[in-house]
Amino acid sequence: MSVTPAEVLLRELGITSPAEIDLEAIAHHVGARVRYCPLNGCEAHILGRGGKAIITVKSGSSARRKRFSIAHELGHWRFHRGKTLVCRVDEYRPREAQSAEKVADGYAADLLMPRYLFEPLARQVGTFTFKTIGELAETFKTSVTATAIRLVELGHLQGFVVCHTPRGRKWFARARSIDRAWLPRDDLDPKSSAFGVQFGGRPDDTAPRKVSAATWLNRFDANRFDVREQTIRTARDETLSLVLVDEKAMLAAK
Structure with a gap:
């Protein structure tokens, strides 16, 4: 399986453990600044011009929701720069249509749970239950929902x-x-x-x-x-x- 753009970026930054996935630092590396503000009607949005962008994240959301929102918007910054989008960040979920949101979701999953870090730990899980999935989610600071979907999509569950x-x-x-x-x-x-x-x-x-x-x-x-x-x-x-x-x-x- 080929290395994804998000995984290429993480390897370039020398990230070797889940604890090192600092999304604000990663955003800064690619020219995006993260700020937190009260938002109504959405979890996050991105505004960019040239090589610089500002990602605004809903300040009242949970820490893990904020992480997903940043990773999702970085997906738009990577793939949809210069395009007009109405972005509505939702919890990571399977999407049938190959839409801009699906692309951004996939990038977020690869950034938060890169295969080269996620799969070795997934293979160590003896039996998948919500308890063991929750432990894996805690390691990657992701939601149980996103972690369970990742396990299904990568063939572990x-x-x-x-x-x-x-x-x-x-x-x-x-x-x-x-x-x-x-x-x-x-x-x-x-x-x-x-x-x-x-x-x-x-x-x-x-x-x-x-x-x-x-x-x-x-x-x-x-x-x-x-x-x-x-x-x-x-x-x-x-x-x-x-x-x-x-x-x-x-x-x-x-």
Whole structure:
């Protein structure tokens, strides 16, 4: 796999550990100054002219949200300099369309969790749960959501990461090893632990539990297989679920 532009930059700066990823210093290196102000309607924006830019970040956001916002805007500075964009920074999530926001999100993921630092630590994780994902997120100062998606996209976590609101499925990420015919349901099955966390005030799951794959996936033969599910609340009206696939027969199913 080729080295990404963000990873090239980090290597040029001699960054050899997650603790050394100082986003304000990186921004300064590429001609951007970071400032923090109250913002309404967005998490961050960038204004640039020539080789200089100012990244404005919402001062009231969490430290990890600020880091993602800076990294996202640096993605725009790297790829979209001189173009007019309406940038709305959101939490890192899978995006289907190859949009400017997807490009900036990808750059942010590579900058915050570069493969040459992230993958060796991911390979040391014995079992993926929200606890172990949270520990990895703590190392890289990223959100649990962004870290879980990164694990799926890089092939370390075999399964799905699924986000729900009371209105239904908001988005999902699927491991590349799983056939695209496997799709998470739009709604939450009342038998799933996620239903209780989302609607019943149930506390976060402390560990994955085995359920029928049909609880989560709408493929015609899903009831032939089992998956493991774990759900946590990530916002007032949002839940995040791991749907882990262990059965080789399910991975081989087309």
